Amino acid sequence: MKLSLKRVVCAVFGITMICGLILFPVNAIKAQAAGYTQGDGVKLSEDTRKTLEKGTTKYNGVDYSGAPYYYNPLYYYLNYSDLRDAFGPNPELLIKHYVEFGIKEKRVADKQIVLGAYPQSSSYEYVVPSYQKTSKKQDGMVVISGNLHSNGGMTRAQEVAARDIAYQIAQHVYDHVKPKHDAYKDGDQIKMIVYATGIVRAYCDLGVELTQDQVKSSNSKMYRTAYGVFIGQEYTCAGTTRALGLVLDYLDAVMDDDPPLKWVHVNANKWDDQWCQIVCDNHEAYADPINSWAGYGKHPNQGGAKKDIKNYYNYANESDVITIKKPKVD
Structure with missing residues (x-):
């Protein structure tokens, strides 16, 4: 069974590019995510973002961080909400999905893209830790979406x-x-x-x-x-x-x-x-x-x-x- 994702228009640090229609094998994601619990591969005492920055880029003995892939686990995580929902900040599951599905789906993993954006808009997503600088000191990420702000009706x-x-x-x-x-x-x-x-x-x-x-x-x-x-x-x-x-x-x-x-x-x-x-x-x-x-x-x-x-x-x-x-x- 496949789920067709909406076509997204992506902006890369001010350079707009159009991403192709992505076909996403839901059952495969569910199978890979089986047994996963939030926090696998991430210690609560450390910054989730830093954990992803240093996450593995190797799968079955092959390093995908170099040409032609330049895979970056942090970018792959930030770019796709379906992966965040399915895997959380788990570098091992992210590289596994990228190799088995992401490459042929033409998913972007070498740069951070902007989701749902269009030229001249301010639509974007930032995925950042929620609690690691609070008294809770626990793991957890939040997606903060940016939008154009109303001025409230000023002349x-x-x-x-x-x-x-x-x-x-x-x-x-x-x-x-x-x-x-x-x-x-x-x-x-x-x-x-x-x-x-x-x-x-x-x-x-x-x-x-x-x-x-x-x-x-x-x-x-x-x-x-x-x-x-x-x-x-x-x-x-x-x-x-x-x-x-x-x-x-x-x-x-x-x-x-x-x-x-x-x-x-x-x-x-x-x-x-x-x-x-x-x-x-x-x-x-x-x-x-x-x-x-x-x-x-x-x-x-x-x-x-x-x-x-x-x-x-x-x-x-x-x-x-x-x-x-x-x-x-x-």
């Missing part, structure tokens, strides 16, 4: 004003953390995120959080935008999430060659708590400025431990918080 003039402040915050945070050493150091990004979260919270303290009734009766949509947080002095969790998200976008840009810093708007457009789920230091993290919560792992509303919350005062003085407001824009 062009409002967006220009909000982006100006977000950029200044990002540069301020970067300059505060980065100069302590020349090269990227693991843990830099979470410091920047926590600090940025505290600054956005400080802007909130200057304004008013609208209730659900006030939102329903409001003629303005400013409360759900970054402009409302930075300048308009009225906000909801939707606005604070978008405000922090703008700062994170600029932080990702100014960090340039460092590991990616990407975020997802959790519960966007819902009557529920909203926050940023983040790819940070190649691990899962979160930031919730309305509650002043940020840290590695999952948000407390998703089962994360509150003791893992980091306070921005560890990384900044109160006097560092930027509170200068620009004039309102109609």
